Amino acid sequence: MSSVATPAPVPRRRRRRHTKLQRRQTRLAWLLLLPALAVVVFVAIYPLGRTVYQSFTNQEFLAGLEPTKRVGLDNYRTLIHDTIFRDTVVLTIKFTVITVSLEFLLGLIIALVVNSHFKGRGVMRAIMLVPWAIPTVVAAKMWLWMLDDTNGVVNDLGMRTHILSHPHAWIADPSTQLAAVCAVDIWKTTPFVALLLLAGMQVIPKDLYEAASVDGANQLQQFWRITMPLLRPAILVVLIFRTLDALRVFDVFQVFFGNRLGAQSMAVYNQSTIVGDGHVGYGAAMSVAIFLIISLFVVIYVTFVRVTEE
Amino acid sequence: MKHRRLLGVAGAVGALALIAFIGVAAASSSKSSHAQRAAATIPAPKVPNAAAIKRKYGGQTITFVGDSVGNGHVRDTALAKQFTKNTGIKVKVVPHPAASDQSYAQLARAFSAKSSSIDVAMIDVVWPGAFAPYLVNLKPKLGKQSKLHLASIVANDTIKGRLVAVPWFGDYGILYYRTDLLRKYGYSGPPKTWTTLFQMAKKIQDGERGSNPNFAGFVFQGNAYEGLTCNALEWIASAGGGHIIDNGKVTINNAKARTVLDSIRAQIGKVTPQGVTTYQEDQTEHAFDNGDAAFARNWPYQYGIGAGAGSKVKGKFSVTVLPHGASGKSVGTVGGWQLAVSRFSKHQGASIELVRYMTSPAVEKFDAITNSNVPTIVSVAKNKAVVKANPYLKPAIASVPRVTRPAKFLGANYNEASKVVYQGINQILTGAPASQVLPQIKSRLEQILKSK
Numbered sequence: 001m002s003s004v005a006t007p008a009p010v011p012r013r014r015r016r017r018h019t020k021l022q023r024r025q026t027r028l029a030w031l032l033l034l035p036a037l038a039v040v041v042f043v044a045i046y047p048l049g050r051t052v053y054q055s056f057t058n059q060e061f062l063a064g065l066e067p068t069k070r071v072g073l074d075n076y077r078t079l080i081h082d083t084i085f086r087d088t089v090v091l092t093i094k095f096t097v098i099t100v101s102l103e104f105l106l107g108l109i110i111a112l113v114v115n116s117h118f119k120g121r122g123v124m125r126a127i128m129l130v131p132w133a134i135p136t137v138v139a140a141k142m143w144l145w146m147l148d149d150t151n152g153v154v155n156d157l158g159m160r161t162h163i164l165s166h167p168h169a170w171i172a173d174p175s176t177q178l179a180a181v182c183a184v185d186i187w188k189t190t191p192f193v194a195l196l197l198l199a200g201m202q203v204i205p206k207d208l209y210e211a212a213s214v215d216g217a218n219q220l221q222q223f224w225r226i227t228m229p230l231l232r233p234a235i236l237v238v239l240i241f242r243t244l245d246a247l248r249v250f251d252v253f254q255v256f257f258g259n260r261l262g263a264q265s266m267a268v269y270n271q272s273t274i275v276g277d278g279h280v281g282y283g284a285a286m287s288v289a290i291f292l293i294i295s296l297f298v299v300i301y302v303t304f305v306r307v308t309e310e
Numbered sequence: 311m312k313h314r315r316l317l318g319v320a321g322a323v324g325a326l327a328l329i330a331f332i333g334v335a336a337a338s339s340s341k342s343s344h345a346q347r348a349a350a351t352i353p354a355p356k357v358p359n360a361a362a363i364k365r366k367y368g369g370q371t372i373t374f375v376g377d378s379v380g381n382g383h384v385r386d387t388a389l390a391k392q393f394t395k396n397t398g399i400k401v402k403v404v405p406h407p408a409a410s411d412q413s414y415a416q417l418a419r420a421f422s423a424k425s426s427s428i429d430v431a432m433i434d435v436v437w438p439g440a441f442a443p444y445l446v447n448l449k450p451k452l453g454k455q456s457k458l459h460l461a462s463i464v465a466n467d468t469i470k471g472r473l474v475a476v477p478w479f480g481d482y483g484i485l486y487y488r489t490d491l492l493r494k495y496g497y498s499g500p501p502k503t504w505t506t507l508f509q510m511a512k513k514i515q516d517g518e519r520g521s522n523p524n525f526a527g528f529v530f531q532g533n534a535y536e537g538l539t540c541n542a543l544e545w546i547a548s549a550g551g552g553h554i555i556d557n558g559k560v561t562i563n564n565a566k567a568r569t570v571l572d573s574i575r576a577q578i579g580k581v582t583p584q585g586v587t588t589y590q591e592d593q594t595e596h597a598f599d600n601g602d603a604a605f606a607r608n609w610p611y612q613y614g615i616g617a618g619a620g621s622k623v624k625g626k627f628s629v630t631v632l633p634h635g636a637s638g639k640s641v642g643t644v645g646g647w648q649l650a651v652s653r654f655s656k657h658q659g660a661s662i663e664l665v666r667y668m669t670s671p672a673v674e675k676f677d678a679i680t681n682s683n684v685p686t687i688v689s690v691a692k693n694k695a696v697v698k699a700n701p702y703l704k705p706a707i708a709s710v711p712r713v714t715r716p717a718k719f720l721g722a723n724y725n726e727a728s729k730v731v732y733q734g735i736n737q738i739l740t741g742a743p744a745s746q747v748l749p750q751i752k753s754r755l756e757q758i759l760k761s762k
Contacts, residue, residue: 062441
């Protein structure tokens, strides 16, 4: 080892973008991610790719001896003229708009209430989550019995308190069926929305509110100028989650209405086409179409929020 | 303790959930135990030739996808237990979905995946055509025993010369009526036409509503599922409106069908509960056996439950053929179930032995007496004890002309075609005029027939 330190030679060309260490770390990162990526490919990308492939065939569930052959865009052409599919898309979008907006409003109010200090707040927060904790199918069956026109609890209480003049067949009557199914979904998922918004509220620093009070802002102004803007990331998460979930709704519609025309969600119609009718190829095309519709909503959300971000 | 309050809250929520769960379990078990009491009258028959079967197949485990409506599951487990006791073959009994079209989907999934998870399955009378390629030919081993059964059903279960299923119990739609209420309101006998039925139902309902606000005149299966296709076929055929598809042509769009369907639509919410368009077999049975209905259309299985110990309508009801339209005659839709062995089963021998036992005369007699299911073996149907427990087997009722759903024209597309029918009929029941819906049903059915 020489006792005199010699200066390092200055590189002639410009500095490399990644040092050896950085490249080694990048390689390690990819290696560690590989198992998780493999799972995602297996569970999500491969089935999605297979579905897209099947949508170009005439595959049937109980095909017997018929060979499956490629039919190009035939399935999609049929889909465009499928009025039942059109009706289910419209119904699902109606359902989504109603439930997401009401859940958001109610969830926001509940979150604001639970965010303030009152006795029993901890207990309230726990109990508030019970509807969300019940599996959707179980909750749907439960409400199916409660909304029954002959033996249901809702009609019984309504008649006793004179709110209702006669028992209603909430689920059987086409004019109230959408309201019934929306009510159940709102009952079940508002706690989830409230919880996410509450979490968002709790990270807003308290001194912002103190400063605003000192400046003379009232509660309403504080809400609009402090709470809402700072809640924006949480709101975006909540809206995307709930919109996607609502567009994919299956359990409640299946339990309440089964295959009733005019009361099927996109997912219910898709499932009955593939499994009930056995049209796997056509059903795959429908699945791809539903996937694209849902992706459209996500794109709208992300673009809209990005545009209005300060 | 640091998290004392959190634990306290968690404990309270857990206790509430437990109480709710126990409440729900108690409510549902009381319902099933009243059904169980009706079924436990005679012991399950012994398995003939059990020693030989035990030597060959003892120790194997097979899965039987069985009944779930009424007492069906209770009967299945009782028979399975006896079978295991005698032959050492373990039988796992899995009840299938209560709605027949859902049950079809379950089997379709298993067969298309070539799954060995199902060994013996209950097959509806309209499915042999669709499932034939996936079922074992039972003619070599069970052909002799199958000759005991009704020839027409055996023919239904034979596809291209292969016996793909053996008849297990028959079914046809019948009318249940409250004898005590008919007497109370001055009627001498059950109605012969639909119009008379609606008149009688209205009078009885008006009289009974005062003391029982839940009372309805007439209940049936109006939900959008396979059962509605059966009910609709009865209405249409009994009014002289054909059989939905006749000789390969779609005939449902005719004036007589329109008239009878519109007349039933007019009664929804008037003599039937508004919710009848969501009723399946179990809700119909509950309404009638709870004393909340004067007339009910259902399969014969309901008889045993209503006549069983602890039933509210025991001794107060009887059965007869369904009414007919102005220019038709009474009919009953053929239902009924067969037993089949999956081609992908790993224990075909043991499975065939289970089918042999289940479709034997002794077990059909057991089923008829404890579960009031229609036997498909002629000698059993004539047995005195069986007829005593099942008054609908008396010739006056049992000889009603049976109408079959158009499965033979549709094969593997039957489920889809039936969906077209029951969706349309359900639309009519919830308010759409038949003149608007029947042409739509016709064109959709024609599309399906063309695509075969």
